[in-house]
Amino acid sequence: MxxxxxxxxxFSGDLDKAIASFIIATGSxxxxxxxxxxxxxxxxxxxxxxxxxxxxxxxxxxxxxxxxPRGPEKLGISKMNFGGLGAKMMKYTMKKKNITTLxxxxxxxxxxxxxxxxxxxxxxxxxxxxxxxxxxxxxxxxASYLAEANEANINLFI
Amino acid sequence: xxxxxxxxxxxxxxxMPVVRAKKAMDELKSGQVxxxxxxxxxATNDIPAWAKTAGHLVKEQSEENGVYKFWIQKG
Numbered sequence: 001m002x003x004x005x006x007x008x009x010x011f012s013g014d015l016d017k018a019i020a021s022f023i024i025a026t027g028s029x030x031x032x033x034x035x036x037x038x039x040x041x042x043x044x045x046x047x048x049x050x051x052x053x054x055x056x057x058x059x060x061x062x063x064x065x066x067x068x069p070r071g072p073e074k075l076g077i078s079k080m081n082f083g084g085l086g087a088k089m090m091k092y093t094m095k096k097k098n099i100t101t102l103x104x105x106x107x108x109x110x111x112x113x114x115x116x117x118x119x120x121x122x123x124x125x126x127x128x129x130x131x132x133x134x135x136x137x138x139x140x141x142x143a144s145y146l147a148e149a150n151e152a153n154i155n156l157f158i
Numbered sequence: 159x160x161x162x163x164x165x166x167x168x169x170x171x172x173x174m175p176v177v178r179a180k181k182a183m184d185e186l187k188s189g190q191v192x193x194x195x196x197x198x199x200x201a202t203n204d205i206p207a208w209a210k211t212a213g214h215l216v217k218e219q220s221e222e223n224g225v226y227k228f229w230i231q232k233g
Contacts, residue, residue: 027173030180031211099171108177 005034005152009145012158013042013069014078015087015102021158022105028154029112036152037109038145040119044126045069046102047118047133061127068126071134072102110136117144159218159229161193162186168197168225175201176208179230183214186232191217194228201226 006028010021021037029035039047050071057065069075080086094101100108109116117138123129130139149155165182167175175196182192194205202221205228209216213233220227 023173026177030173030176031208032180032213097171098169100174108174112177112180 004032004154005036005148006154007145007149007152007156008035008037009155009157010037010039010043010046011041012078013045013075015072015075015090016077016079017158018043018046018072018075019102019105021156022102022109023100024156025114026105026108026112029109029114033154034115035109035112036115036117036145036148038117038119038140040122041126042068044118044122044128044133045075046072046106047116047137048128049132049134050074053129053132055129055131057127057129064127065132072106075102106134159191159193161229162190164193164195166195168195170196170198172198172200172204176204179205179208180212183212183230183232188232190232192228192230192232194230196226196228197224198226199224201228205230 008021008025010018025035025037045068048070050073076084076087077090115138117140118133120139120141163182163186165178167178170178175198179192179194186192206216209230215231215233216228217231218229
């Protein structure tokens with residue numbers, strides 16, 4: 001069995017799209033593929049630690065840090081979010097129907113050795129520091145993504 | 159048919175049945191058979207698709223009272 005590769009660019013920080021990304025990523029890894037996920041722009045919010053990390057930041061960066069959701073539990077959904085109520089309802093119904101949560105999917109992705117890469121340019125833009133993101137990430141830019149995508153036969157942008 | 163290992167994935171939703179199956183397969187040797195039980199209705203298509211891509215062989219499958227069973231030989 002040859003080793004195939006898959007890459008996903010996770011641009012969106014919406015809960016529903018994040019879940020879809022991790023389902024495809026873990027599914028692909030289960031099928032024996034080497035999977036790399038690139039997190040850029042709003043997608044970085046998925047990787048933020050839930051707890052506040054005190055750091056020296058500019059005024060704008062502090063504003064971003066306050067306004068952007070910290071981690072998988074705080075994300076909104078892309079439709080019918082209604083100021084977070086929609087996301088709560090979605091999580092409630094998914095729990096009732098025994099759907100794997102985003103947090104569990106992220107853990108599973110780590111267990112399956114999925115490479116998770118944070119885009120350093122987006123981190124600069126949003127003022128997000130390495131200390132604020134979960135452990136086990138790599139940090140890179142567009143060239144690393146393209147190099148991986150070149151070798152992969154599944155490349156998604158979500 | 160008897161499997162060398164039985165995996166109970168009942169109640170788990172996509173993508174967990176294939177993720178668990180992959181992990182269970184990692185512990186088997188080539189030629190050994192994994193017996194997988196799941197309640198995910200997509201499994202009738204999903205498990206064969208997974209097996210084909212991952213290089214395994216579905217020897218037998220059945221459905222009874224909403225429980226889908228698969229016997230998959232490791233490739």
